[in-house]
Amino acid sequence: MAHLKPVPDPTPPPEGGDRPSIEQLQRDATVLRINCVRMLAVAKSGHLDSSLSSADIVAALYYRVLRHDPKNPRWPERDRFVLSKGHAAPIQYAALAEHGYFPHKDLMGLRSIGSHLQGHPDMNRTPGIEVSTGSLGQGLSMSVGICLALRLDGLADTAHTFCLMSDGDCQEGESWEGAAAAAHYEIPNITAIVDYNHLQTDGTTEEVMDTGDVRAKFEAFGWDSVEIDGHDMNQVVEALERSRTLDKPAAIVAQTKKGRGVSLMEGRFGFHGKPPTPEQADQALDELEATLAEQTSSLEAAGS
Amino acid sequence: MAPEAKTEPTATRQAYGQALVDLGEAHEEVVALDADLAVSTQSMKFGKEYPDRFFNCGAAEAGMMSMACGLAATGKVPYASTFAIFATSRAYDQVRLGIAHNELKVRIGASHGGVSLGEDGASHQMIEDIALMRAMPKMQVVVPADYNQAYRAVIESYEGNDGPMYMRFGRPNTPIVYDDIPETLGSGVDVLREGKDISIFVCGHMVWRALEAAKTLEEEDGIEAEVVNVAIIKPLAGEAVLESLAKTGLAVTAEEHRVVGGLADAVREVAAEQHPVPVFAVGMGDEFGVSGTAEACMEHFGLTASGIIDRAREALVNKPIVSHPPIKRAGW
Ligand SMILES: Cc1ncc(C[n+]2csc(CCOP(=O)(O)OP(=O)(O)O)c2C)c(N)n1
Ligand SMILES: [Mg+2]
Numbered sequence: 001m002a003h004l005k006p007v008p009d010p011t012p013p014p015e016g017g018d019r020p021s022i023e024q025l026q027r028d029a030t031v032l033r034i035n036c037v038r039m040l041a042v043a044k045s046g047h048l049d050s051s052l053s054s055a056d057i058v059a060a061l062y063y064r065v066l067r068h069d070p071k072n073p074r075w076p077e078r079d080r081f082v083l084s085k086g087h088a089a090p091i092q093y094a095a096l097a098e099h100g101y102f103p104h105k106d107l108m109g110l111r112s113i114g115s116h117l118q119g120h121p122d123m124n125r126t127p128g129i130e131v132s133t134g135s136l137g138q139g140l141s142m143s144v145g146i147c148l149a150l151r152l153d154g155l156a157d158t159a160h161t162f163c164l165m166s167d168g169d170c171q172e173g174e175s176w177e178g179a180a181a182a183a184h185y186e187i188p189n190i191t192a193i194v195d196y197n198h199l200q201t202d203g204t205t206e207e208v209m210d211t212g213d214v215r216a217k218f219e220a221f222g223w224d225s226v227e228i229d230g231h232d233m234n235q236v237v238e239a240l241e242r243s244r245t246l247d248k249p250a251a252i253v254a255q256t257k258k259g260r261g262v263s264l265m266e267g268r269f270g271f272h273g274k275p276p277t278p279e280q281a282d283q284a285l286d287e288l289e290a291t292l293a294e295q296t297s298s299l300e301a302a303g304s
Numbered sequence: 305m306a307p308e309a310k311t312e313p314t315a316t317r318q319a320y321g322q323a324l325v326d327l328g329e330a331h332e333e334v335v336a337l338d339a340d341l342a343v344s345t346q347s348m349k350f351g352k353e354y355p356d357r358f359f360n361c362g363a364a365e366a367g368m369m370s371m372a373c374g375l376a377a378t379g380k381v382p383y384a385s386t387f388a389i390f391a392t393s394r395a396y397d398q399v400r401l402g403i404a405h406n407e408l409k410v411r412i413g414a415s416h417g418g419v420s421l422g423e424d425g426a427s428h429q430m431i432e433d434i435a436l437m438r439a440m441p442k443m444q445v446v447v448p449a450d451y452n453q454a455y456r457a458v459i460e461s462y463e464g465n466d467g468p469m470y471m472r473f474g475r476p477n478t479p480i481v482y483d484d485i486p487e488t489l490g491s492g493v494d495v496l497r498e499g500k501d502i503s504i505f506v507c508g509h510m511v512w513r514a515l516e517a518a519k520t521l522e523e524e525d526g527i528e529a530e531v532v533n534v535a536i537i538k539p540l541a542g543e544a545v546l547e548s549l550a551k552t553g554l555a556v557t558a559e560e561h562r563v564v565g566g567l568a569d570a571v572r573e574v575a576a577e578q579h580p581v582p583v584f585a586v587g588m589g590d591e592f593g594v595s596g597t598a599e600a601c602m603e604h605f606g607l608t609a610s611g612i613i614d615r616a617r618e619a620l621v622n623k624p625i626v627s628h629p630p631i632k633r634a635g636w
Contacts, residue, residue, distance in 0.1 A: 045423035045597075086427065111423040113596035113604055119425035134427025135394065136363045168340060168363035201340045202348065202360055208340055209362025 020063050022233045023302065027295040028098075029059035029233070033261050034288045035094035035107060041281035043110040046119065049259035049271040051091035053197045053230075054164060057254060060236045061162055062095040065244075070099040073127045077158050080130045080146050084139020084175075085166035085195060086120040087273070093117050093126070101128040137172025139163050140192055144178050147187045160189045160244045167196060167205045170214055176221070182249040183222030191243040191250045192218070195230060197258040201272050218251035230254025261288060307459075309452050309484045313477040316454035316508075317415040320473050321346025323458030324383055324413070328354045331462060337372055337384040339365045345385040345415040345473075369395040372410045373402030381462065385413035387421070388430035388472055392437060399468075404442045409466045413458075417447075417472040418560030419593045419601040420509055429593030429601070435565020437470040438538045444469040445538040446492070447559075447567075449511035452482040453489070453535060460489055472508065474560075476598040479512040481533070492536020493544035499530035502616055502623075503548040503555040505571045507534050510558040510586070510607065517612035529616060537570055545574045550630045554623045555583045556616045560607055563587035579630035584619040586611050 020028065036051045062068075066079045083092050090110065097104045102116070109115030116125040120134025131142045143163040150159050169175050182190050194214055198205045205211055218225040224246050228235040236254065243250035258272070259265030262284040276284060307326070327334045328350050335357045342348035342360060351358035361368040365386050372382040384391070391414040392399070403410045419429045437445045444467060448454035454473060461469050481496065496511070497518050506514040511533050518529040532548050534540070549555060555575065557568040568585035575583050588605055595601075602608055 043423070087424075111425070111595045113594065113600045115595070117595075118427075119423050119595045120427040122426065132427065134424070135390070171340070171362035171364045173364060173366060200363070201344070202338070202342045205362075208360050209364065211362075 022237065023295070023299055025059050025063055025237065026233050027292065027299060028063045029055045030261065030288055030292045030295060031098065032059055032091055032094040034285065034292065035097070036090045037262070037276065037281055037284045037288065039090050039093070039107045039110045040275045041278065042108050043112065044275045045111050046090055046275055047087040047273050048090070048276055049265050050085065050088045050166070052260050052262060052265075053256045053258045054085070054088050054091050054195050055260065056231050056233055056236055057164060057193055057195065058091045058095050060233065060240055062099060064237060065240045066162070067159075070101045070128070073101060076153070077155060079159055080143070080161040082130055082139045082143045082146070082161065082163045083121055083133055084163050084169050085136065086133030086139075088164075089117070089119065089121050092121060092129075096126070096128040102126070136166070136168045137174040139165060139169065140175045140178030141181065143190055143192070144181045144185070144187060147182070147190050148185060150189065151187075156189050160191065162191045162193065162240070165192055165194045167198065167200050167211055170194060170211045171209050179218060179221040179223065187249050188247045189244070191240065191252060192223075193240075193252045193254055195256050196253050197256040199258045199269055199272065203269060215251065215253040218253070223249045223251045225251040225253065227253045227255065230256035231260055261291065263287060307455055307485045310480055313479045314451040315474060315477050316448055316451055317344070317346050317473040317475065319448070319451045319454035320385070320413050320415065320458055320471070321349040323455050324350040325353050327459065327462050328357065331381065333379060333381050334462065335359070335375055335380045335382050337361060337368050337382055339363060339368045339386040339390065341386050341415075344387070345413060347383070347385045347413065365390040365395045366398045369398035370402050373398070373406065373408060376403070376408035376410045377406065381409055381411070383411045383413050385415060387428060388414035388417035388433045389428055392430060392433040396436065400440055403468045404440050407442050407467055410468050411461045412468075412470045413473065414470060415473040416475045418474065418509060419588070419605060419607070420560060420598040421475050422598040422601055423595050425595035426592040431560075431588050431593060432562045432565065433470070433472060434537060434559070434561050434567065435569075438565060438570065442467050443538070444536070446471045446489075446536055447507040448473070448535050449508060449533050450478055450481040452480060452485045456486050457489055457535065474509050478509055481511050481515065489535055491541035491544050492534065493541040494533045494535065495530060495548065496533050497529070497531040499528035499552065501527045501529060501552060501554070502620060503530045503532055503552045504558060504612060504616065505532045505534050505545065505548075505555060505567060506558040507537060507567050509560050510612070513607075513609040514558055514612055516609040517616065520609065520613055521616060525617070527616070527620065534567055534570075537567055540570050540574070542574045545571055546579055546630050549575055549579045549581055553581050554619055555581065556586060556612060556619050557583060558586040558607075558612050560602070561587055563589065581624065582619060582622055584615050586615045
C-alpha cells in the first residue's frame, strides 16, 4: 500500500537564509498533504479533508512567515500559531514533524493510546502547540489573550499571533467576542485566517447556517479584512506578510476547497471526519505524488 | 408505531434518532435542533422526515439551547442534540437559566458521552456531564444501557413530566442488555441479576460489562453479585437503591464518567445517610480523557468487566461483618 512507503523529503532548508519561493512552498504544501493522507490511512480516524483544506496556508506559515525555532519551541519571541479549527490537527502535526519538533515517525501514532499526537492539539503533550483546541470558537479569544500577554511583556512589535479558523468557528458566538476584544484592545499583532471552504459536518455552510460575508463582518468589527484565494500561494503569502505590517487586527478570509489536492474529495460533501479507505488513500497518494513529482522537476529545472 | 427491538450491538444514539422520528409522527409539537452534528447524533433522521420542524443551528451550541428555550416557552417540545461535551460544558449557562430555571420541557439529547467517543480525545470526551446535570436544579438525568432501553427512554421523555431532561447516549455499537424494548423505565432502577453478596450499581455502556463481571465473580469466586441498572440517575429511586444495599451490605458502582458527582456519588448519598456500607467506585479519577479507539480508551481507564471485578474483590475483602438495618426516611 502506497501509504506505507517512506515520506518524501520536503524542500531542503534554504542555504544562505533565502526564504523559500512560492514554488517551493507549493511543493512543501504537497509534502504536508502526503503526510496527512498517510497518517490518517494508518490511524483510520480523523479529519482529512479539513486538513487538506488548510495545507497551503499552513505551509506558507511554517515554511516562510512564522518566526519560530524548532529547537527552542518555547522561545519567548516566537510568533504564535493557534489552530482554532483543532480538528485539522494532522496538518499542523505534519508541519511540526517536518520542522523537527518531534520525530517524523511519531506521525504514525496519531490518535492512538500512548501517542502524544491527540485527536486535537494538546499543548501539554506535543512540542510546538501553543494552546489546546478542539472546541470550535475558542481559538480567536485565546489568541487575543496571547497578544495581551505579549504586549505586557513588551513583545507586541516582535511576536505575531496567527489564528486559523473555519466556517464552524465563525458560527460560534465566542469568535465574535474575540473579534470585538481584539479591536477594543487595539491589538496590532493578530491575524485571523478563515479557511472558508463552505462545507461543514452536516452539509454546505449555506444550508446549515449561512455565515454570509465573513470579510465584511470582520471589517464591521474594526479589523482590516481581505479576501483571497486560499490555494493561491502568491495570495496567501502576500496576505500573511502584509497582515503583520498593519497596526490593527487583520482578518484574511481565504476561499478554499475542502479536500484540496485530492480530486476524489475536493470540494465534495461527505468526507468530513471520515478517514480514507485504503483504496482512497492509495488513490490520493498516487495523485499527490504525481503533483509532487511535477513540482520537484519544475523546481529542479528552474534551479539548473 | 411498532418499535423494533435490536438484538445485535447497536449505538444508543441510534435509538435517539429512531425514537425522535416516531415522536415526530405522533406529536406535532415535537421539534428538533442540532448544532452541525445531526448526522452523528442521529437527529438528521428527524430532519429528513420533518424538515419544517428541524433547526440546524450550525456550530453554535449556546445559541441552540437558548433557541430551545424560546421554542419551549412558546408551546413546542424541543429535542436539542449535540455531543455531550458541547451540550453541557459549552452551553451550561444557557441550559441552566433558559431551560432548567424556567422548568421548561426541553429534552437534551447528548450523544457521544464518555471516553468511548474514542479517537477525538480529551477535547471531546465528556466525563463530568452527569455531575453537572445532576447538580443543576430541576434537571432530570437519564443514561440508558442499550439501544432498546434508550428507545423507551426517549419515547417516555415525551410522555413524562414537564421538567427539563438530560439524556446521555453513546457513540459505539454496544451489546444489547434488554431483549425487547422495555414497556417502561419504571423507577429507573432495575435489578438485572439478583445476588446477595454485593450490589453493582451501573449505568450506560458499563451495564453489559457489569453483567459479564457478575458472571465471572460467580464462576471464579462463588460470589453472587446483584447487578442494578440505574438508568434514571436523577431523580434517583432511593428506595430501590436502599433495598439492594440492605440485601447485600456492600456496593460497587461503575460508570463511564468521573467518580465525582456521578452515579457513584448518587449511590453514596443514599448509603451515607441511610445505610452506611462501603460503596466502591469504578470510574474516572482526576484526569481527562485520551485519544484511542473506543475499546482502548475504556481499557486505559479500567472501564471494563475486569475493572469491575477487581474493584468488587477489593470491596469484598473490606466487607463489614456486621451490617446495621437501614434507616427509614420518607421522600427523596
Ligand atoms: C464547539 C464545537 N462544536 C462542535 C464541534 C464538532 N465539530 C468538529 S468539526 C465541525 C465542523 C466542521 O466544519 P468547519 O468548521 O467548517 O471546518 P472544516 O473542517 O470545514 O475546515 C464540528 C461541528 C466542535 N469541535 N466544537
Ligand atoms: Mg468548513
